[in-house]
Amino acid sequence: MSLKIEVNDLYKIFGPNPGLALERLEKGMSKEELLQKTGHAVGVYDVSFTIDEGEIFVVMGLSGSGKSTLVRCINRLIEPTRGEISIDGLNITTLPLEKLRAVRQEKLAMVFQRFALFPHRTILQNVAYGLEVQGMERAAREKKAQEVLETVGLKDWGNVYPEQLSGGMQQRVGLARALAVDPDILLMDEPFSALDPLIRKEMQEELTEMQLKMRKTIIFITHDLDEALKLGDRIAIMKDGAVVQIGTPEEILTNPANDYVASFVTDVDRSRVLKAENIMMRPTCLVRATDGPRVALRKMEEEGLSSIFVVGENRTLKGIVTVDRAVEAVNTGETDLLKIADEDIPVTSPETVIHDLIPAAVEAKVPIAVVNENRKLLGIIVRVSVLAGLIGKGDENRSLQDSA
Amino acid sequence: MKIEAYKIPLDDWADFTVAFLRDNFRPVFRWFSGIIESFVYGLEDILMMAPEILFILLVAAIAWRLSGRGTAIFSLAGLLLLASMGLWPETMRTMALILTATFIALVIGIPLGILSSHSDVVWRILRPVLDFMQTMPIFVYLLPAVMLFGIGIVPAVIATIVFSMPPAIRLTNLGIRNVPGEVVEAAHSFGSSSFQTLTKVQLPLAMPSIMAGVNQCIMLSLSMVVIAAMIGARGLGGVVYRAITRLEIGSGFEGGVAVVIIAIVLDRITQSMGKEPQKNRGT
Numbered sequence: 208m209s210l211k212i213e214v215n216d217l218y219k220i221f222g223p224n225p226g227l228a229l230e231r232l233e234k235g236m237s238k239e240e241l242l243q244k245t246g247h248a249v250g251v252y253d254v255s256f257t258i259d260e261g262e263i264f265v266v267m268g269l270s271g272s273g274k275s276t277l278v279r280c281i282n283r284l285i286e287p288t289r290g291e292i293s294i295d296g297l298n299i300t301t302l303p304l305e306k307l308r309a310v311r312q313e314k315l316a317m318v319f320q321r322f323a324l325f326p327h328r329t330i331l332q333n334v335a336y337g338l339e340v341q342g343m344e345r346a347a348r349e350k351k352a353q354e355v356l357e358t359v360g361l362k363d364w365g366n367v368y369p370e371q372l373s374g375g376m377q378q379r380v381g382l383a384r385a386l387a388v389d390p391d392i393l394l395m396d397e398p399f400s401a402l403d404p405l406i407r408k409e410m411q412e413e414l415t416e417m418q419l420k421m422r423k424t425i426i427f428i429t430h431d432l433d434e435a436l437k438l439g440d441r442i443a444i445m446k447d448g449a450v451v452q453i454g455t456p457e458e459i460l461t462n463p464a465n466d467y468v469a470s471f472v473t474d475v476d477r478s479r480v481l482k483a484e485n486i487m488m489r490p491t492c493l494v495r496a497t498d499g500p501r502v503a504l505r506k507m508e509e510e511g512l513s514s515i516f517v518v519g520e521n522r523t524l525k526g527i528v529t530v531d532r533a534v535e536a537v538n539t540g541e542t543d544l545l546k547i548a549d550e551d552i553p554v555t556s557p558e559t560v561i562h563d564l565i566p567a568a569v570e571a572k573v574p575i576a577v578v579n580e581n582r583k584l585l586g587i588i589v590r591v592s593v594l595a596g597l598i599g600k601g602d603e604n605r606s607l608q609d610s611a
Numbered sequence: 612m613k614i615e616a617y618k619i620p621l622d623d624w625a626d627f628t629v630a631f632l633r634d635n636f637r638p639v640f641r642w643f644s645g646i647i648e649s650f651v652y653g654l655e656d657i658l659m660m661a662p663e664i665l666f667i668l669l670v671a672a673i674a675w676r677l678s679g680r681g682t683a684i685f686s687l688a689g690l691l692l693l694a695s696m697g698l699w700p701e702t703m704r705t706m707a708l709i710l711t712a713t714f715i716a717l718v719i720g721i722p723l724g725i726l727s728s729h730s731d732v733v734w735r736i737l738r739p740v741l742d743f744m745q746t747m748p749i750f751v752y753l754l755p756a757v758m759l760f761g762i763g764i765v766p767a768v769i770a771t772i773v774f775s776m777p778p779a780i781r782l783t784n785l786g787i788r789n790v791p792g793e794v795v796e797a798a799h800s801f802g803s804s805s806f807q808t809l810t811k812v813q814l815p816l817a818m819p820s821i822m823a824g825v826n827q828c829i830m831l832s833l834s835m836v837v838i839a840a841m842i843g844a845r846g847l848g849g850v851v852y853r854a855i856t857r858l859e860i861g862s863g864f865e866g867g868v869a870v871v872i873i874a875i876v877l878d879r880i881t882q883s884m885g886k887e888p889q890k891n892r893g894t
Contacts, residue, residue, distance in 0.1 A: 284796050312802030323793035327815045337801040339811070388801065 210296075211392065211424045212258040212281070217290030219276050219448075222247030225288040238447060250276035251287070252448035260391075261422040265439030267429055273448035274428045275320075278394050281426065282315045283307055294392065312341050316385035320397040322377045324369040330380050331356065331365035337388035355387045356380075358417075375406035382414075386421075393425045400430065411437055432471050436460070436480040444468050457485050476562075478597050483564060484557035486596040487577045487586030493518050496525050496545050500536035503528050503544060514573050516584060517548045524584045526550040527573050554578050557585055561596045568593040629755045637759075644765045647711065651764050655707040663694045670876065678883035682876070689872035698847065698869050705846035705873065708764065708839065709832040712771035716828050720776045721821065724783025725809065734784060741777040749774060749838055757842055767839030771832050778827035786820025787813050822885025829881060833874045847873075 220228045228247035232238070238249045251273045258264045268274045279285040281292055283299065292300050299310055316337065324333050331352050332339075338348035356362050359379040369377055378398060385393055399407040411434060418425065429435050435442045436456040443453045444467075452464035460480055463469040492510045494503045496519045507515050507530050517525040526548030536547045553567045553575045567575055574587040632640075661669075667690040675683035693702050727734035749770055756766035790813050798808040814821070840848030847869050854863030 279796075282800055284799055308802040308804060310802075311800060315800070317797065317800040319793050319797060321791075321793055323791070323797040325794060325797070325812060325816075336798075336811075340798075340801050340803045340807055384797075384801075394800075 209260050210257055211260040211262070211294070212264075212426075213291075213293040214257070214281070215255050215291045215293075217251050217254045217277070217280060217292065218288045219250035219273075219280055219285060220247050220288045221250055229288060249273075249448045250285075251280060254290075254445075254448075254450050256443055256450065256453055258424060258426065260424050262440045263418065263425045263427055263438055265427045265429060265435040265442045266445060267432060267435040267439075267442055268445035269430055272445040274430075274445050275396055276448075277445070278317075278396050278426055278428050281392075282311055282317060282394060284317075312337070312388065314391045315394060316388050316390035316392075317394040317396065318378070318381045318385050318398040320400055322369070322374075322381045322401070324377055324380055324384070326369055329366050329368060330361065330372070333369065333380055334365075334383045334387050336384060341388070352383075352387050355383045358386070359383045359413075374402050375410065378402060378410065391424060393423050395425060395427045397428050397430065399434065407434075414438065432475055433479070436475065444471070456480055457482075461485075478562035478565070479560050481561050481596050482557060483555050483559045483561070483575075483577050483588060484586070486561060486592045487557070487588045488592065490516060490584055490587050493522070493584070494528070494544065495519070496548075498544060499542050500528070500533045500544060500547065504530070504533040504537060507533065516576060516587065517544050518584055521581075522584050523582050524554065524576055524578050527552050527576075529573075549573075552576060554582075555588070556580075561593055564588065564593055625755075629758060633758055640759045641761075644760045647715075647765045647768050648763070651707050651711045651768065654711060655704055658703040658706055659700065663699050667691060667694065674876065674880055678879050682879040682883070685879070686876045689876060693869050693872055696865050696869065698850065698865065701845070701847045701850050701866075702869060702873065704844075705833075705836055705848065705870070708768065708836065708844055708846055709771070709829060712768050712775060712832045712835075713825070713828050715768070716772045716776040716832075717779055717825060719772075720779030720824070720828070721783050724780040724821075724824070725787060725814075727780065727784040728787035728813075729805075737780065741780060744773050745777045749835070753838070753842060763843045764839075764845070766842050767835075767844035770842075771835045771839060774835055775828045775831035778831065779821075779824040782820050782824030782827065783817065786817030786824075789820065790816045819885045822881060826878060826881040826885065829877050830874060833870060833877070836870060 218229060219225075220232075222228055222245065224245075225247065228241055228245055231241060231245070232249070232252075236244075238252070241247050241249065254277060256264075266274045266277060276285055280287045281294075283302075287300055290300065291298055294310065294314060297310070299307065302310065325336065328336070331349055334356055335348040335352035338351060339345075343351075353362070353365060356365055359382055361376060361379055361383065364372065364376070364380075369380065372380065378401075381398065399410050402410060415438065427435075427438055429438075436459070439456055441453060441455055442459055444451045444459065446467055452459060452468050454462070454464075457480075459468065460472050460475065460477065463472055492506055492512065492515060494506055494515050494517055496517055503515055503517075507513070512530075514527050514529045516527050519525050525545055528544060528548050532547045532549075536542075536544075541547060552573055553571045555564060555567070555575055555577055557577055557579065564575060568588070568590045571590070574589045576584055577586040577588060578584055658666075667687060670690060671683045671687040674686040693699060723737065727737050752773060753766065753770050756769050760766045760769060794812060794816070795808060798812045803811065836844070836846060836848030837851050838848070840846065840852040847866050850866035851863050851870070854860070854866060
């Protein structure tokens with residue numbers, strides 16, 4: 208993956224004399240003092256991060272944490288006070304207006320919290336707006352807009368006006384308008400916050416699905432941690448204009464950088480965030496298909512297990528052998544493990560969230576096998592680790608499993 | 612000690628300025644005067660070319676199309692009444708006067724309104740000027756206007772412009788400033804130039820407000836017709852002014868009613884022009 212966006216030491220200070228305010232901050236004045244004494248508000252405070260191509264980078268924070276200001280600095284709807292933002296290696300903070308407009312037209316598109324559709328234009332004209340600004344011919348841009356409308360499921364709505372659509376549909380138009388210009392980067396400023404919960408969930412799922420095909424670089428702003436954990440490849444948590452922690456959802460959950468982040472994640476429904484790969488244990492005790500039942504039996508005895516997974520070449524999962532079947536095989540003289548192995552066993556992919564494993568875990572008499580798309584055995588999950596994952600003892604639990 | 616002793620000689624300054632302009636820039640004023648005069652008289656000729664009945668039907672048709680049946684019927688009846696009172700030529704003269712004044716006021720006022728909506732500095736400077744234009748008693752600048760442009764239709768047009776332009780500026784400024792910030796941001800985020808944002812987003816969305824400004828501009832122009840008549844403008848104002856000075860209550864009333872009829876017709880038509888975008892948007 209290549210580097211797409213780079214933000215270095217970014218500051219935004221609102222007020223009559225931001226430069227002076229910045230100097231005072233550097234001399235150690237606190238943000239509160241700065242606001243009270245000089246009337247300058249700190250929007251973004253010393254923020255640095257990089258975003259890879261095709262990544263969904265979520266910026267999470269409460270209202271007033273500076274997340275909307277941050278995203279507007281990236282397309283310079285708000286001029287940063289200091290710092291550097293590069294897109295594809297091009298420093299856009301110093302770009303003259305004409306060149307900035309070109310970057311906005313070619314690389315960036317934005318989706319807004321309150322949709323920000325043009326009320327005097329039809330849906331089709333809304334979606335075609337970006338192309339119109341670029342100077343595309345009417346017929347061509349309307350054709351393109353119609354195609355994009357179809358991908359968001361609104362193909363018959365092109366001729367109506369925004370106010371005739373529901374909130375969810377309006378935001379689909381907002382998304383279509385952004386996608387119509389085929390941008391490299393999507394800036395999404397709390398796009399689903401104004402929608403009711405059911406529609407929000409639906410939109411989140413659709414975005415995830417679309418992203419599989421599009422592979423856009425997305426900066427997604429939200430105040431909802433569940434949304435952040437669901438969508439983000441990585442998450443930056445902001446407080447008072449500064450980034451408190453950047454990490455993958457799992458890192459944020461299992462290893463919060465400070466009390467502020469920790470207080471956020473206590474309420475999270477972990478079962479919908481933690482994935483199979485986070486709670487699985489390494490399959491240390493396996494038997495190869497070419498080994499006989501005796502080997503299997505001995506290994507089970509050594510480890511004190513009642514069943515053991517059988518793998519072929521490259522650790523492909525073949526099945527599971529229980530201690531009873533192994534004893535039986537030894538007695539009857541059967542030497543082929545594959546004949547006594549049970550192939551009908553619960554398997555799951557490493558990306559499955561724990562929530563979806565619960566039914567299988569409840570019913571399964573044997574551990575759940577975690578396999579990749581080639582059926583390579585990556586790990587196993589026993590019932591207790593699902594439960595442990597739910598109550599948030601991820602790390603301790605893993606070491607417990609390893610020793611088991 | 613009397614404060615009077617420290618008088619700032621505003622009166623002398625005003626005298627001096629007018630005298631200075633008159634003595635040094637007379638050709639400029641005359642030239643400008645000529646342009647406006649030919650504009651008004653040209654428009655008068657055009658308006659009077661059409662037969663009255665054709666004109667009345669045309670206005671009624673426009674009213675029907677833009678505003679609906681009620682206004683159309685009122686326009687038809689009202690204008691027929693005007694014509695029957697024998698005030699048709701005067702009505703057309705008044706129309707020529709207010710249309711010229713409104714046109715010039717809008718040509719200056721709407722760009723100024725756009726400018727003030729984009730710059731707080733411009734707006735801070737312009738606001739007291741507009742207050743001045745709207746509240747300064749008309750005769751105070753009417754007289755200097757006569758001195759500079761000579762008696763007749765031109766100082767009347769100038770005074771009308773001064774009086775009627777402020778609402779066009781104010782409402783254009785207000786309309787553009789009231790366009791939701793997020794919508795303007797959206798336009799910018801797609802790389803629109805300022806001009807594209809203005810023409811594709813801000814002006815269309817501010818249109819109802821701007822049209823209200825146009826409407827106010829016309830209404831205020833109409834309210835000036837009698838004063839305009841005092842300095843030599845012809846038309847319905849002249850009818851009323853003459854009647855008043857001769858104490859002819861009846862014909863004064865006729866002239867007054869004629870002004871009201873034109874006012875209502877123009878008001879309804881221009882108001883519905885402002886509302887048109889919303890009407891189309893209905894389901």
